Amino acid sequence: MRSVGDEVGTGMSSSAADLAKAGSPARMAYRDAVREAIRDAMKADPRVFLMGEDVGRYGGSYAVSKGLLEEFGPERIRDAPLSESAFVGAGIGAAIGGSRPIVEIMTVNFSLLALDQIMNNAATLSHMSGGQINVPIVIRLATGAGRQLAAQHSHSLEGWYAHIPGLRILAPSTIDDARFTLAAALACPDPVLLFEHLYLYNMEGELTAGLERVDLDHAAIRRRGRDVTLITYGWSLHKCLAAAEELAKEGIEAEVLDLRTLRPLDDAAIMMSVRRTRRVVIVDEGWRSGSLSAEIATRIVEQAFYDLDAPVARVCTAEAPVPYAKHLEDAALPSPARIISVVRGVVSGNGAH
């Protein structure tokens, strides 16, 4: 795979300049990390362009692309009309035509309007053409609930998209991943969807010193533990880490596995952790039935059934359109409190068969 580091020397230094504003060079918000990743990519490869609703003049609905129009101009930072199917399809066509589009669908909620293009074209063209065509498009989507945006603006469909062969589904959930996943995605000849949970944009953190690239293929253990494995991704990762801290006070050491890639899944990493802890809780923000957690649970049963000391448990979103009212929305979504109580049950549960 193309090495990011090789290309971003200038990107890094100029980004450093920018970031000086935000404090120490190595500390930045997720939003800025994504922006820096886009800037690097634009500088490294003239074929790269960003296209989506309000990515230009407006500065991006989550301010991710703020300043990029001024830096790269309207041809490469393209404001698109409200035409999700057409501009996503146009991204697919442009990728086939030799460009390297980064298409921003403002939120996953609107991607339903482009789903035909994503499933029937982006995901199928390579196979259906006998390998003649690659579709190196990167689609970025804000995802998730928690901001009281109500039913139509609170979907978490990344696990649902992970059902589709031909797509790669990534969920960058740390500053490092926000900073470097895009380059790896652009270097990949397959269509890649990057899901950015809207709660992550304001998250600040340290960039790992010296890190210059990440891969698209592996899950990462974000916390070591021996008693139970929390399998998760996205914003739920941070809920799990918070829960793990609490549990540690009770002497329960939870391992936290950040999937990073939702399709393909890193089975090896999942099973390795499960075999060690023998207990699993899967946390994801999708509606429970048919969520990604179901696929993960099933793979564990298929591949590590006899290593389990307790049934796999999951913490997901309630089976309802996400409501507006804060107290109802909070009750609908996974929370550290719910994670903690489910973990307690799994750990205390008698594992003898």
Next chain:
Amino acid sequence: MRSVGDEVGTGMSSSAADLAKAGSPARMAYRDAVREAIRDAMKADPRVFLMGEDVGRYGGSYAVSKGLLEEFGPERIRDAPLSESAFVGAGIGAAIGGSRPIVEIMTVNFSLLALDQIMNNAATLSHMSGGQINVPIVIRLATGAGRQLAAQHSHSLEGWYAHIPGLRILAPSTIDDARFTLAAALACPDPVLLFEHLYLYNMEGELTAGLERVDLDHAAIRRRGRDVTLITYGWSLHKCLAAAEELAKEGIEAEVLDLRTLRPLDDAAIMMSVRRTRRVVIVDEGWRSGSLSAEIATRIVEQAFYDLDAPVARVCTAEAPVPYAKHLEDAALPSPARIISVVRGVVSGNGAH
């Protein structure tokens, strides 16, 4: 729930007349059973109408609605333009407005273009409005692969749709269900999606004498067995029944459970059978990762883990866009042969933990 029988007296007799052509009054093809169900509904309730592409002049792309235009006229048998999002949304609006639309989406493959209307309106309006609105729409979709229609025309997305709260997902797989599910669906105030596998249309069978209605809520055991439970639905049901016959010759008695309803799932029926046979193979035509089989397997682990003598196994479609060539397509889809070999493995596997 409204009783079908109460209303279809005339429907039944006139249908009988029709069916005389097709042989004995009680014997009919699935296609004719669906048509009779539509005719009954049209006669029983003036609010009912059928809308979709080529349902009228053309007679339905699978000849389901053949003759209905002549019988009911163009106002109630409505040919729609190629505008899936608009006519599905119009069906939703008409349902809200007091009509009882049966919307035919020619195949599930084209439903992607209407998915925003289905997920963001049909599925959410009741909850989002605090219960003020019901959306009593029935959407019929042909689904499935096996006819060498290639990647864009061979989707099996019913399990994927079953992820969406607010929808009811049904898969009528027998002549009885084809004949009577529609009436129950129209009587239900919730949006109901009926998935008709394209292989079923030509299937002939006997209508159960005296049967006048079916419900939307329960799975049905189609074959009794003690050694293993095959959980399935749709066209796969018939593959499972064929496999079960073969297995019986080897002394393996498979129970075959037809889910009938994919959302909500009939957990009680699933667990009851699993507790009896202690071994499970789930067969569905969706792509393996994230298919309905994953949700079912996970629920079994959550609710009947300690009753299992072997890991849950599944037979699904290969993780690839469905190819055109017969030999490749056959290899991609579940087959009695694959079901048989997986069952053998599950039954012979040593269940001791």
Next chain:
Amino acid sequence: MKAPMNPPIAREHGLDLLREMLRIRSFEDRCYQLYGQMKIRGFLHLYNGEEAVAVGTMGGLRPSDAVVSTYREHGHAITRGIPMSAVMAELYGKQTGCSRGRGGSMHIFDVSRRFYGGNAIVAGGLPIAVGLALAQKLQRQSDITACFFGDGAVAEGEFHESLNLASLWKLPVLFICENNLYAMGTALERAQVETDITTKARAYRIDAAAVDGMDVLAVEEAVRDAVEKIRRGAGPALLEMRTYRFRAHSMFDPQLYRDKAEIEAWQKKGPLITLTTRLKALGLITEDDYQRLEREAANEVDSAVAFAESSPWEPVADLERFVYAERRG
């Protein structure tokens, strides 16, 4: 653009129009404050500047007509007759809200008033409106469906499909495009090559007219004509209301895409100023009348806020209630 005929107008009617616009204006201004106080959360899209469109349109509809709106619908809802208290309680997320707190600002519903929401998907309401009109036609009703949407929605495929369907089947739909020149930060001319929306409507053989959306009398007149034709069975009509949004798109919008001068120029021809000036010039109202209506509106908003504040929360146990209908069949 159709020039208003300046028809003779009665004092009472003038006061009614002014009252409705002031009710909306003061409701929206209060929402702005309440958002700052974190009483209202989520997305909040205010209607300031566009009041004449809602008020001039609703006046031309019957209670039995259906209305489909967008996420910028407070004005439509209030002037449709939904009590401010129920709307405000919804913005608070309270059980007494018109959607029991599940919908919030973008999902105001009141079926008793045939107000079919608040839709947060741009252009998502158009097919629903077509369907409501189809039901009206199939049921031989003389009612019509009014469908509000923005200039940005015109670029969506659903606009194209819905206008064709409504025209093909001669359905009683009044399409009301609130052209405020921007879709979030994207100016109409940078999103659509044909910026005259009436031209687009005619490509579906739909009767269309552009209207000064800052002049409530012009809106009233255009709506009256269109509705009369639609009720006669002439099929759908589209009115392009030329208007402007005085506030940011939502509460998260830094407004980098337009300059103060443009905003100020539009504010000078705002709907309240336009009507008040005319009524005063005609000697139909005095400054006192204006002050009184403004006070009344403020009082109504006060009690709506008090109602919302004192209302109970929906019990958490009811989270999954209404996902499916409670009665079957």
Next chain:
Amino acid sequence: MKAPMNPPIAREHGLDLLREMLRIRSFEDRCYQLYGQMKIRGFLHLYNGEEAVAVGTMGGLRPSDAVVSTYREHGHAITRGIPMSAVMAELYGKQTGCSRGRGGSMHIFDVSRRFYGGNAIVAGGLPIAVGLALAQKLQRQSDITACFFGDGAVAEGEFHESLNLASLWKLPVLFICENNLYAMGTALERAQVETDITTKARAYRIDAAAVDGMDVLAVEEAVRDAVEKIRRGAGPALLEMRTYRFRAHSMFDPQLYRDKAEIEAWQKKGPLITLTTRLKALGLITEDDYQRLEREAANEVDSAVAFAESSPWEPVADLERFVYAERRG
């Protein structure tokens, strides 16, 4: 509708046009037989009657231009230069098929000839074509993208969104609407209220002309003019090719929706008859020429069938090959 200028035509050129149309016709007729013999399965949509559109259009394109087609694309593929043998092998589902047997009739691809498929979703190819043209423009190429679609596709939202985008960004797209009056069994006038597709195109400020799609010379001329403007950077153009499908929509279509008389009337002005009559009248070709070209075409189809028959199957082990690219990065 633009009348052809009947420009002076050279014998060789006339023969080339006739040859191409005959190649398509005899390929399609053979496909029809082979379907009956179950050598070809799945959906099969034949192009009989529409040959002039493919032939007249492809002649106006460069090898470096891109082409996006539909599920009724055999004619486009063959006259684009994809060997009949590779197309026929694809219909057989063989490894030597241009899509290695994975695509079948609806998914003919040949990237070496910039033929980007065969798309089985009505209107699904339009956004792809817009994107290919966007890449051409961003890369400062002088190439253009030709996009074929039917009259039915015009009702889809993607038509609306794609035409606006192409026109807004002045992209080099030639939209070719093959208006054969029916979308499956639905006549254009029962699906769309505005049946003049050029009128719709103009609502996006796109240059549009209607062309006699049964007259290959008229098609050639219209395409030449349009392509020349597009290459000059004038933005997209749309040509409405008025044509007719002689055979059923697919092999499952009982054709209840149109009567024999209509079909026969159109057959009388079929593209082969029209061109042959003109060339003979001008004394440019003889019946012998016609017979010879017909024989040559038949022979070419024979060897394509022989090739397909004798070709190997893709190994089942390779079922999941190409789902993801084999080289990464």
